[in-house]
Structures are given as structure tokens and as C-alpha cells.
Amino acid sequence: MIHDYFHPLSTDIFLTAFMRCGTTWLRALMFATANRHLYKFSDHPIHHTGPHAIFPSLDSKILLEYPVSTFDRLPSPRLFATHFAHSLFPISMTSPLSACKFVYVCRDPKDVLISKWHFMCKIRSEELTPISFNEAYELFCNGVSEFGPYWDHVLEYWKASQESPEKVLFLKYEDIKREPSVELKKLAAFMGMPFTAEEEKGGVVEEIVKLCSFENLSNLEVHKEGGGVQTFTQLVVEYKNYFRKGTVGDWKNYLTEEMRERIDSITEAKFKGSGLTLGLGL
Numbered sequence: 001m002i003h004d005y006f007h008p009l010s011t012d013i014f015l016t017a018f019m020r021c022g023t024t025w026l027r028a029l030m031f032a033t034a035n036r037h038l039y040k041f042s043d044h045p046i047h048h049t050g051p052h053a054i055f056p057s058l059d060s061k062i063l064l065e066y067p068v069s070t071f072d073r074l075p076s077p078r079l080f081a082t083h084f085a086h087s088l089f090p091i092s093m094t095s096p097l098s099a100c101k102f103v104y105v106c107r108d109p110k111d112v113l114i115s116k117w118h119f120m121c122k123i124r125s126e127e128l129t130p131i132s133f134n135e136a137y138e139l140f141c142n143g144v145s146e147f148g149p150y151w152d153h154v155l156e157y158w159k160a161s162q163e164s165p166e167k168v169l170f171l172k173y174e175d176i177k178r179e180p181s182v183e184l185k186k187l188a189a190f191m192g193m194p195f196t197a198e199e200e201k202g203g204v205v206e207e208i209v210k211l212c213s214f215e216n217l218s219n220l221e222v223h224k225e226g227g228g229v230q231t232f233t234q235l236v237v238e239y240k241n242y243f244r245k246g247t248v249g250d251w252k253n254y255l256t257e258e259m260r261e262r263i264d265s266i267t268e269a270k271f272k273g274s275g276l277t278l279g280l281g282l
């Protein structure tokens, strides 16, 4: 269990998401927001290191560096990224009585499938047989994924956000794409660091949106061939693999009508009665 390895502080903020839902983007947005008084946008650490090096991943660090002593040196609020399901966290962290916060980002399941398939193909060992798209599609629809069934992952965080909106902020990739400034202001307020009128007038919100844009991040030296890497227990992932297209609706280039219908009907059935919609009617 996490609490055997990790000691949360009341000020911690966890960025949580199923894989390929926009963690890299949110890492950059949250770090730039939390540390906006420390750095100039023209010479920002994100330009040099990218968001992964400055925003630790709980999943990989816990497995690699037990006990996780390096976390003690992180500035407050400590920011951590994780793909863990909400139900995997101890109640001492998820209960409304605990002060730590969760920012969850989700995405149209159809785009998650496409993005995940491309990612898995890139990072898969060359000794293994490649995964066909049809195989990836079947596994995804059947809920066979590294972090559990996608829909359950989303639903757990959605319910938690409905129960405790001050503790769990639920964001959608598509909303951030459409209105990045609006969503960023929501994020900053949730993190307890709302933008002042003066900051808004001075263009700080737009500066952060620009710094963290797909165009800026994907073109950084550290995200190119031979740039940085993220190390997991049995896997080294090159930073460049966290960037592909960064668009909404790429599934249209891959899914047949029958496939779209199947995924949408799973979404409808799973989310029925929850008040949540995701990727339907697009």
C-alpha cells in the first residue's frame, strides 16, 4: 500500500489520470502555476528540463526509491503525478478530513485508446511481437489496461469530485483544449493560488498557457530524439514519446463506425446516472 512507502503532507497536490489523458500537459500547467512568482517565463525551468524532471511521478519513484526520502526536499506544495486509481489511495488521503488535494484529468476514451496504442507500440520491447490495433481495441474495451478499466478509473474520481469538490478537481482534456485560460484559472483557484486581477491584466494566464502549449513543449530540445528519459522499474521511456499529435478527435482516423458505437455504448452504460458524459456526440 502507498502509505507503507509514502508519507503525505496536508499541502500535497496529486495530479491523477489514466495514461495518455494529458498528464504531461497538466504537469507543466500545475508547476508553472504553483511557481509563477519564482521564474521568468522567458527563462523558465520547463524550457530546460521539460515538466517530467521537475514534477515527480509517484508511481515510478515509489517503486524505484523506497524509502522515498528525496520527496522530503521538495518545496511546498509538493506536486506528484500518478496513474493510481482513486480506490488505491488510503482513506487517510482520500477522506474529506485529509487536506491533500487531487487534480484529475480525463479524456474521450476513443482518443485515449488511439493515443495509448501508439504509445505502447513505441515503448514496447523489440523482442516482443507488436500489438495490432485490433488487439489493443479489444483489450481496452474489455477493461484490460495497466491501471484497470478506463471507465472505472474515471468514474471513481468523478464520484469523489462530486462528493468533495474542494478536494478533487475533475478536468477534461477537451475542455482545456477549447478554453485553456478558463480551465487554468479554475485549476489555480483549486490549488489555492488564484490569479490576482493584476496578474490577469498583466497576461500571466496567457503566458502560462503559451509556455505549456503542445507547440512549445513538443519542440523543446529535451523532448527531441536523444533528449530526456523517465525511468520506471523495467522501462525507460524517452520524453519524446509523451508527445504525438495533441489534438481532439484523432480517433476518427482509426475507428470504424462499429468500433465507435461499441466504445460509446460502453461509456453510456458505465456512466449512466452519474451525470458524467465523455466523448459522446462528438
Ligand code: A3P
Pocket (backbone or CB within 6 Å): 017, 018, 019, 020, 021, 022, 023, 024, 025, 111, 114, 115, 116, 118, 212, 213, 214, 215, 217, 242, 243, 244, 245, 246, 247, 250
Ligand atoms: P496524443 O497521443 O493524442 O497526441 P500523457 O501525458 O498523459 O501521457 O498524455 C499524452 C497525450 O497528451 C498525447 O496525446 C500527447 O500528444 C498529448 N499532449 C502532451 N502534451 C500536450 C500539451 N501540452 N497539450 C495538449 N496535448 C498534449
